[in-house]
Amino acid sequence: MASVHVQVRPAPGRLTDRVPAQGWFVVSAVFHYLGPAFAVLLFAQVDVLGVAWLRIATAGLVLAVLGGFSLSAVRRANARAIQRHSAALAAGESGAIRRLQYASLARDAGRAGGLTALGLACAWALAEPVAAMDRSTGLGLTLVALGCALSAAIGGAIRSAGRGPRLRWLGAGALVGLLAAALR
Amino acid sequence: MNGGWRAWLRLFAVQGTWNYERMLGVGMGYAAEPLLDDLKTVDPVRHTEAVVRSAEFFNCHPNLAGLALGATARAEYDGVPGAQIVRLRTALCSPLGALGDQLFWAGLVPLLVGAALVAVVLGARWWAVLGFLLLYNVARVATGVWSLRTGLDAGMSVGGAIAKSWISGAIERVGPAAGFAIGVAIPLVAAWYLEVIGWPGALGALAVAATGVAVTRWFGAALTAVRFALLALVLLVLFRWVLP
Numbered sequence: 001m002a003s004v005h006v007q008v009r010p011a012p013g014r015l016t017d018r019v020p021a022q023g024w025f026v027v028s029a030v031f032h033y034l035g036p037a038f039a040v041l042l043f044a045q046v047d048v049l050g051v052a053w054l055r056i057a058t059a060g061l062v063l064a065v066l067g068g069f070s071l072s073a074v075r076r077a078n079a080r081a082i083q084r085h086s087a088a089l090a091a092g093e094s095g096a097i098r099r100l101q102y103a104s105l106a107r108d109a110g111r112a113g114g115l116t117a118l119g120l121a122c123a124w125a126l127a128e129p130v131a132a133m134d135r136s137t138g139l140g141l142t143l144v145a146l147g148c149a150l151s152a153a154i155g156g157a158i159r160s161a162g163r164g165p166r167l168r169w170l171g172a173g174a175l176v177g178l179l180a181a182a183l184r
Numbered sequence: 185m186n187g188g189w190r191a192w193l194r195l196f197a198v199q200g201t202w203n204y205e206r207m208l209g210v211g212m213g214y215a216a217e218p219l220l221d222d223l224k225t226v227d228p229v230r231h232t233e234a235v236v237r238s239a240e241f242f243n244c245h246p247n248l249a250g251l252a253l254g255a256t257a258r259a260e261y262d263g264v265p266g267a268q269i270v271r272l273r274t275a276l277c278s279p280l281g282a283l284g285d286q287l288f289w290a291g292l293v294p295l296l297v298g299a300a301l302v303a304v305v306l307g308a309r310w311w312a313v314l315g316f317l318l319l320y321n322v323a324r325v326a327t328g329v330w331s332l333r334t335g336l337d338a339g340m341s342v343g344g345a346i347a348k349s350w351i352s353g354a355i356e357r358v359g360p361a362a363g364f365a366i367g368v369a370i371p372l373v374a375a376w377y378l379e380v381i382g383w384p385g386a387l388g389a390l391a392v393a394a395t396g397v398a399v400t401r402w403f404g405a406a407l408t409a410v411r412f413a414l415l416a417l418v419l420l421v422l423f424r425w426v427l428p
Contacts, residue, residue: 064410064414075202075203075204076203076204078201078202078203078210079203079204079205079206082201082203082205082206082210083205089210089213089236089239090236091232091236092231092232092233092234092235092236093235094217094235097210097213097214097217097235097239098214098217100201100210100214101197101200101201101210101211101214104200104201104202104203104210105197105200105201108200137424139381139385140420140423140424141420142381142385142389143381143385143388143389143392144389144392144413144416144417144420145413146374146377146378146381146389146392146393147388147389147390147391147392147393147395147396147416148392148393148396148409148412148413148416150370150374150389150390150392150393150396151392151393151394151395151396151397151400151409151412152396152409152413153370153373154370154393154397155396155397155400155401155409156409157363157366157367157370158397158401160290160294161363165359165360166359166360166362166363167363168363169360169361169363169364169367170363170364170366170367171367172364172367173298173363173364173365173366173367173368173369174367174368174370174371175367176364176367176368177302177367177368177369177370177371177372178371180368180371180372181371181372181374181375181376184305184372184375
């Protein structure tokens with residue numbers, strides 16, 4: 001029988017086990033009152049457009065953070081499932097491999113569906129305030145969005161080109177692109 | 185040995201069980217199952233050992249995983265000692281990862297994306313997107329079929345087969361072409377978008393872009409493009425707040 005190396009990590013002390021229930025109640029109660037209190041102060045200071053911007057930034061932040069976080073969570077869940085089935089894998093059970101694969105695909109599909117639903121919910125929540133923006137704020141948003149997209153594209157292209165001949169080809173292409181843009 | 189087409193289909197989901205311990209291992213085991221089925225009737229003990237080996241740690245580029253899958257399956261049928269097969273799998277991880285990354289992620293994908301963007305600006309619109317999807321998937325499917333066949337034919341001498349194959353030549357050509365295509369696409373697409381907001385707005389957007397490139401290069405991983413975008417949005421909120 002071939003040797004199988006399965007790395008089994010000791011279960012870390014979970015925060016939910018270490019903190020008493022009363023602690024969670026206190027934290028929850030404090031934030032339930034502090035949150036609305038800060039919101040009332042904020043809405044007195046920030047106008048409708050400011051709130052819209054805060055919503056946009058928050059939605060972007062939530063999606064950007066959750067995208068990476070959820071992928072990592074799915075991979076950790078896959079590893080835990082493999083650890084649970086390590087004996088079956090060591091015994092060469094094809095059925096265990098199939099079950100692990102299908103369960104992991106289902107997890108990934110759930111993640112994709114959840115993120116898509118969250119993105120659509122954010123878009124739905126933002127549609128009204130964005131439509132109510134004045135012209136200069138809309139122009140500002142367009143300007144910042146285009147600038148950031150361009151910055152990400154240029155930065156990514158330079159980084160992936162490295163310092164070899166590919167960078168020279170990138171530069172030559174940019175010259176051709178500028179020429180084509182001027183002639184359009 | 186049967187089950188080649190089923191194994192090839194299963195390779196599309198080879199990253200399904202990706203995790204931090206075995207990486208592609210279980211996905212490879214899932215794809216190997218149809219190939220190893222015939223071994224069950226010939227040598228059941230060897231079949232069990234082969235199934236265990238097939239799901240052990242493995243990692244490489246998913247589009248070239250067929251090379252390792254085919255080679256190890258062939259080696260199992262050829263009666264190669266198990267330890268040697270494990271060494272072959274380990275030895276294939278890094279080269280297949282590096283070759284696949286250069287060929288696809290740093291080569292074919294940016295080349296086709298750049299070409300599609302240029303075509304969109306020049307008027308092809310949705311046809312460009314469809315063309316991109318078609319070309320990329322044809323290349324991906326053809327590479328998958330080739331890699332599994334090559335692995336199955338070569339067995340333990342898969343290293344030599346890879347060295348003699350078209351891959352290194354393609355990488356040499358596709359890298360510069362990708363750089364050129366992206367280089368052409370960025371100014372064309374930027375001008376296409378910026379012409380809508382006029383010269384003052386375009387200069388403002390270019391200033392934001394220049395600042396973004398400079399600060400993300402300066403701060404490195406601490407300030408990614410996403411973080412810079414969020415920072416710029418917050419600054420805009422503050423600006424609108426101070427000067428309503």
